[in-house]
Amino acid sequence: MKHFVKGCAVAASIAIGALACAGSVSAAPDDGLINESAAALKGKKVAFVPIAMGFDLTEAWAAGLKLDAQRFGYELTIRDPNWSVDAGAQAISQLISEQPDVIVVHPPEIQAYSRLIQQANAAGIPVITVSLKADANGDVFVGPDWYDLAVKETESMVKMCGKDSGKSGKIAVMQGVLTNPTSQYGIQAIQDTLKNHPEIQIVSNQGADWDASKAHAIASTVIKANPDLCGFIGLWDNMDVGIAAAIKEAGKQGQIAVASSGGGNQVSGCDNIENGNFASYVSYDAKGQARDLMMAVRTILQNKPATPGEHTVGLYTPLKVITKDTMTADSCWKLDDVKKFGP
């Protein structure tokens, strides 16, 4: 009898526990997909190898991935090579042996990691490349069409310096790293676009290694050598502030226009349009890219390709041209907000 009572109590408590348990589950109904898709992400390993952390683009993308990692319980590893191509290559090699479920790579240039991307694919690991298009496609590419971006920049330059502008038509081009897709496809785009505008003449075409200080030095020389210069086409906001500083120093703000581009971070993009540093700005909205990247990772984890690298999904970022006339309060995003609230 005593045993029976005790047994009942145990059974009852188990039953109550089960009920309570069932109760909490029923609070979030299964719509037939949500639990399954979340389960596919749980416990997976996602690795991210940026060019470097600590600047707007990579911080925004990482913020998105961190948010998802927390929410779905996947493990996110970020290996920061801090602008060293070697260290990045080592990080990817190391990751291949660790067999994560997906590797997100931000290639510093077209060739550098192509072999490694293929090796990862051959080892059965899907690869997502972000922003800078490498030679090897991997499984998903998230990033801008650099050709189109440079066409848009050149077109806005033509508007400011071309026919009927009353200007000299002399422009200068400031590239970053020459082996980077921004230059490889960008220069092609600039030349193709200018074929229809013979009145525009490129008087200087130099590279500044994405370094504002180098860009400043080159720009100040070019401005002195060409007193009637009409504009600069720059290829990254973080570098192009150096051009803007040189123009301001020469007292030519308003006379020499800067067409720039970047990830649409408030301080690098819209603030510079607002204060007149840039006359036009093509944004590839890194905040939007962060979301694209989150979704690409989710897709791959839920639906792992049978043969990684066989098919590639191209998720080209919609581009937005921002000028003083087209700028609105939400044309740009703030890094602090993205870090705090997600993309």
Add this chain to the structure above:
Amino acid sequence: MSGRSITKLSQEKIVAIITVALILFFSVSLNSFLTAGNILALLQNVAILGILGVAMALAIIGRGIDLSVVAIMAISVAWVLQLNNGGVALPQAVAMGFALALVIGLVNGILIAYLEIPAIFATLAMGTAAYGSVRALLLDDNLVYLKAAEGTWFKWIGSGQVYGIPSPILIFAAIALIAHLFLRFTVSGRFVFAMGDNPLAARATGVPIRALMVLQYLLTAAIAFVAGVVMATAVDSMETRVARSNLVYDIILVVVIGGIGLNGGKGSIRNVLVGTLLIGVLLNGMTIMNIPYTLQNIIKSLILLAAIIIDAVMNPRDEQTSQQGDI
């Protein structure tokens, strides 16, 4: 007789001659080269390199080297901008950044003078360690914009003018002059030469070489901070990535090409000026000619190599110099 005067050409003179030849060549071939505006731009563009060159020269003359100058410059000034943007008053932010630079310099000095770690290894390690720890612990981002200090005296340092002369040139001139006076006319300055020439002999004659070494690295750190302020206020931002760039080799190049031997004890600030001017003229002329970037690098290295070869032929190493040993 004429043969003797040729062999007397020092590397500094050879580089000066090459520089003058280049100036003549560019003046004739490029319309816009020899204008006041362009010459000022030329000097302004190498001012930061020159300031860092002065710091490096102080280290090398004392038979040391400071590979951490660029890291010190980048992180200390990036921290100033970040503090100031975050609401810390400008003078206080500047003082904190300057103190950070001095602390790194002090650690360099102690490692080299008291733990007797060779300068090349101590500063190489400190550059990386300081960059890494400051970046991880103090700085939010790699790139810090100058926002709050816009329109202040601080902003003037790298972007102001006096009678049309850009302030970076004036600051370079001031730093060079102070360093020159220090080396030539102060007791500590003379001791730096003694230490560089023969540290053991200097010590035996009563030169406090350990304290002097610490002073040396404090000075390089202080000058690096000034260079950083000029750089940040010229382009409204500080990109800490510069710490990982090739800039430090360019600085050593300016010093060595100007004729300061890596084995210490020899040279003057004038050598730095000559070396800096050569690089400035080259870069400026090639930019005006719109020579592609990669080709510019090739031409630059070939001219520098030529200067070194001419020096090696004209001033061959003798038993004494080879015994001292370079780094």
